[in-house]
Amino acid sequence: MGTRRIYENRRAFLRKLVQGTATVAIAGGAVSIVGVDGAWAMSLQSIDARGAKTLLRMARLMYPHDQLGDFYYAKVVEDLDREATGSPETARLLRDGVAVLDEAYGQPWIELSEGYQLQVMEKISAEPFLGKVRGATVVSLYNNPTLWPVFAYQGSSAEYGGYLDRGFDDLAWGEIPDEEASPEAYRG
Amino acid sequence: MAKYDLNDDHVVVIVGSGAGGGTLANELCQKGIDVVLLEAGQRQGPDTFINDEWASFAQLAWLDKRTTSGSWRVARDFPNLPAWICKTVGGSTTHWAGASLRFQEHEFKARTTYGAIDGANLLDWPITLAELEPFYDRAEKKMRVTRTNGYPGLPGNNNFRVMYTGAKRLGYKTVHTGRMAINSTPLDDGRSSCQQAGFCFQGCKFGAKWSTLYTEIPAAEETGRLDLRAGAQALKIEHDASGKVTGVLYADEKGDQHLQKARVVCVAGNSIESPRLLLNSASSMFPDGLGNSSGQVGRNYMRHTTGSVYATFEKPVFMFRGTTMAGIIQDEAHHDPKRGFAGGYELETLSLGLPFMAAFLDPGAWGREFTRKMDQYSHMAGMWIVGEDMPRETNRVTLNTEVKDQFGLPVANVHFDDHENDERMRSHAFRQGSEVYRAAGALEVYEVPPYPSTHNLGSNRMSAEAKDGVVNRHGQSWDVKNLFVSDGSQFTTGATENPTLTIVALAIRQAEFIRDGMAKNEI
Ligand SMILES: Cc1cc2nc3c(=O)[nH]c(=O)nc-3n(C[C@H](O)[C@H](O)[C@H](O)COP(=O)(O)OP(=O)(O)OC[C@H]3O[C@@H](n4cnc5c(N)ncnc54)[C@H](O)[C@@H]3O)c2cc1C
Ligand code: SF4
Numbered sequence: 280m281g282t283r284r285i286y287e288n289r290r291a292f293l294r295k296l297v298q299g300t301a302t303v304a305i306a307g308g309a310v311s312i313v314g315v316d317g318a319w320a321m322s323l324q325s326i327d328a329r330g331a332k333t334l335l336r337m338a339r340l341m342y343p344h345d346q347l348g349d350f351y352y353a354k355v356v357e358d359l360d361r362e363a364t365g366s367p368e369t370a371r372l373l374r375d376g377v378a379v380l381d382e383a384y385g386q387p388w389i390e391l392s393e394g395y396q397l398q399v400m401e402k403i404s405a406e407p408f409l410g411k412v413r414g415a416t417v418v419s420l421y422n423n424p425t426l427w428p429v430f431a432y433q434g435s436s437a438e439y440g441g442y443l444d445r446g447f448d449d450l451a452w453g454e455i456p457d458e459e460a461s462p463e464a465y466r467g
Numbered sequence: 468m469a470k471y472d473l474n475d476d477h478v479v480v481i482v483g484s485g486a487g488g489g490t491l492a493n494e495l496c497q498k499g500i501d502v503v504l505l506e507a508g509q510r511q512g513p514d515t516f517i518n519d520e521w522a523s524f525a526q527l528a529w530l531d532k533r534t535t536s537g538s539w540r541v542a543r544d545f546p547n548l549p550a551w552i553c554k555t556v557g558g559s560t561t562h563w564a565g566a567s568l569r570f571q572e573h574e575f576k577a578r579t580t581y582g583a584i585d586g587a588n589l590l591d592w593p594i595t596l597a598e599l600e601p602f603y604d605r606a607e608k609k610m611r612v613t614r615t616n617g618y619p620g621l622p623g624n625n626n627f628r629v630m631y632t633g634a635k636r637l638g639y640k641t642v643h644t645g646r647m648a649i650n651s652t653p654l655d656d657g658r659s660s661c662q663q664a665g666f667c668f669q670g671c672k673f674g675a676k677w678s679t680l681y682t683e684i685p686a687a688e689e690t691g692r693l694d695l696r697a698g699a700q701a702l703k704i705e706h707d708a709s710g711k712v713t714g715v716l717y718a719d720e721k722g723d724q725h726l727q728k729a730r731v732v733c734v735a736g737n738s739i740e741s742p743r744l745l746l747n748s749a750s751s752m753f754p755d756g757l758g759n760s761s762g763q764v765g766r767n768y769m770r771h772t773t774g775s776v777y778a779t780f781e782k783p784v785f786m787f788r789g790t791t792m793a794g795i796i797q798d799e800a801h802h803d804p805k806r807g808f809a810g811g812y813e814l815e816t817l818s819l820g821l822p823f824m825a826a827f828l829d830p831g832a833w834g835r836e837f838t839r840k841m842d843q844y845s846h847m848a849g850m851w852i853v854g855e856d857m858p859r860e861t862n863r864v865t866l867n868t869e870v871k872d873q874f875g876l877p878v879a880n881v882h883f884d885d886h887e888n889d890e891r892m893r894s895h896a897f898r899q900g901s902e903v904y905r906a907a908g909a910l911e912v913y914e915v916p917p918y919p920s921t922h923n924l925g926s927n928r929m930s931a932e933a934k935d936g937v938v939n940r941h942g943q944s945w946d947v948k949n950l951f952v953s954d955g956s957q958f959t960t961g962a963t964e965n966p967t968l969t970i971v972a973l974a975i976r977q978a979e980f981i982r983d984g985m986a987k988n989e990i
Contacts, residue, residue, distance in 0.1 A: 340834075341833040341834065342833060342837070342838050342841075343834075343835050344838050344841070397834075413833050416833075417825050417833070418822070418825075421821050421822045421824075421825035421841075422521050422822045424519075427821055430821050430844045430845060431785070431844070431845035432787060432820060432821040432845070433785075433788070434518070434519070434820065434821075435519060435666065436663075436664050436665060436666075437518050437662075437666070437672040437673070440662055441661075441662025441664035441665070441673070442662075442663040442664065442665055442789050443661075443663040443789075445788070446625075446785065446788055447622075447624045447625065447663040447665075447788040447789035448622060448623060448625060448628065449625065449785075450625040450628045450629065450784065452780075452782050452908075453628050453629060453631070453632035453907060454631060454635055454636070455628075456623050456627070456631045459643065460623065460631060460642060460643040460644065460794075461620065461623030461627065461628075461643065461644050462619050462621070462622060462644070462651070464621075464622035464663070465619075465651055465652045465653070465660045467653070
């Protein structure tokens with residue numbers, strides 16, 4: 280029963296996802312970048328517009344999930360920006376890293392084809408810049424509860440009384456364990 | 468709750484409130500002994516635990532800086548996180564999964580049973596299973612371990628049922644929902660039975676899983692003899708001219724330093740901090756560190772031979788629902804050199820939530836091959852390998868004098884190289900675990916490398932002779948009579964089984980020895 284509900288959520292969720300390219304506005308020091316259809320926006324303190332678009336693209340190429348809109352990758356850039364705002368060292372690492380990407384073919388990296396973009400990233404894969412973006416992305420992307428339904432991960436259950444009555448043992452296949460191996464649950 | 472004066476030197480000071488220290492504190496208090504319990508972390512509880520993996524990690528884990536070296540992959544992927552353990556009242560018993568197994572008889576005689584193994588510093592324990600059995604009995608009762616004392620087993624969740632399916636088809640015999648320190652039925656004191664909430668690693672919000680935080684420590688507080696100081700980090704153990712320890716210097720939450728006098732000091736900061744504290748307590752009398760005349764403090768560090776096998780299936784599993792460690796296969800736990808290695812291993816189900824799965828499935832990996840695996844998350848099942856690893860003199864905790872912590876003290880460096888025996892065992896376990904899942908119909912199987920160490924052992928080991936170890940058969944320092952080691956660092960060898968039940972049994976036993984020694988004025 281838990282199973283079906285999750286999948287309905289997931290389909291509905293996928294329908295709502297949007298994809299698109301961004302428009303940029305700069306107002307009073309903070310950069311804000313808005314997706315074409317206005318479905319997502321990021322507001323940044325330290326990272327400039329070129330850096331933001333580059334990092335967003337990098338995040339997607341590192342952890343590509345076609346079913347996810349840019350909204351989720353934008354959140355990664357916001358998290359990176361928060362870190363860069365508190366750490367000049369990180370800010371510099373990101374700025375210099377983006378410059379290195381752009382130098383690879385003497386043309387903004389963001390304008391290269393996907394194959395060339397990946398090739399440049401692989402070339403610098405042992406560099407601290409790539410390590411930083413990768414580490415930040417793998418934590419920030421999957422730590423976003425709003426994308427968990429896409430992966431049918433349900434997260435915290437304590438507030439619903441646990442999974443005891445929410446499908447903890449609803450596997451619809453495989454062998455049924457005997458009572459000795461797996462006794463009945465206590466339900467009070 | 469008691470409050471003792473800093474100059475009150477009749478108290479026993481215990482450093483660390485986890486499995487070892489928390490249990491010892493309660494056992495001593497029950498015997499009428501006054502205890503000051505210094506705990507570096509803060510006090511949380513079921514109501515403040517956060518069932519979100521990274522947020523909980525930030526709340527409970529030990530995040531003070533550490534460094535790593537050696538050929539283990541953790542040193543590359545998590546250079547400042549050699550271990551995944553806690554800094555909070557209750558220590559790692561807030562995080563732990565609850566698997567509670569007794570050691571096997573031959574594991575107390577590892578050197579005799581396995582013989583001399585090149586590159587391994589094997590030693591027999593100075594105690595036997597028979598000697599520890601009465602204390603295992605008491606530990607199992609205290610922790611309400613399922614399948615002991617008439618406590619029923621827990622119900623198997625989906626993750627267990629996948630493992631069970633493959634194990635049975637493969638012909639494995641001993642497959643069940645484990646011996647767990649998790650209530651399968653509710654308790655009178657208000658602790659609930661397991662609600663299958665699935666966040667055992669993040670602190671059980673139902674209090675169903677045993678933790679010293681809400682069992683041993685409140686029981687000790689009720690005696691009126693426990694002075695628990697949270698946010699109090701021990702920096703150095705002091706001694707007098709006769710070589711007896713006299714007190715512990717610690718920093719409180721504000722960073723102010725105090726010296727608490729003591730009659731006896733017990734170190735239970737887990738196997739990285741305990742040797743670090745002894746090494747940081749070096750003096751002109753003990754130039755190589757307190758209690759380190761053998762040179763063994765910090766050496767023989769063990770972490771169990773681990774690894775995980777995850778597999779994907781055609782239909783959903785939702786492994787994250789229900790107990791994290793939901794079942795066990797014990798058919799490989801025995802010693803059988805025909806398999807190509809000494810010692811044995813257990814296979815135990817394990818699940819990670821989506822955030823931790825991304826971090827641990829293949830640390831450092833990126834690209835479409837990785838995300839294709841992550842897309843299968845809801846269809847994955849997982850198990851963890853835990854097997855005996857070889858103690859090695861060169862696997863050790865040392866002071867890294869180049870890196871200092873917030874108190875200006877050298878941090879711990881953890882050096883680890885897998886022994887060939889560990890690698891052969893891991894390979895065998897990966898193969899068997901993969902076979903289990905293939906028998907259950909796996910589409911793909913992933914061999915996942917060890918996480919930062921959750922089981923940290925051996926760095927102040929017990930020995931029959933002073934030259935071979937740091938403490939005697941009671942966890943008492945060979946060099947300093949009123950200094951004890953009370954955590955997993957006193958393990959002579961690691962055995963196949965998860966360590967905590969044995970840590971608790973040893974703490975119960977040690978409390979009797981300390982009481983008797985104090986009564987007879989021997990300590
Ligand atoms: C995710 C996870 C799952 C686990 N699952 C299992 C399992 O299923 N079965 C099992 O048997 N084991 C399991 N373990 C291991 C188990 O948690 C440990 O074996 C056990 O808690 C170790 O007990 P300890 O007393 O040595 O240390 P801990 O329980 O770690 O306690 C040490 C305490 O000392 C404090 N401390 C350290 N240094 C100082 C200092 N200088 N001053 C003051 N305080 C200090 C720390 O803050 C900490 O609170 C698991 C561990 C983890 C992390
Ligand atoms: S599964 Fe059971 S023991 Fe684990 S956190 Fe949930 S209620 Fe607690």
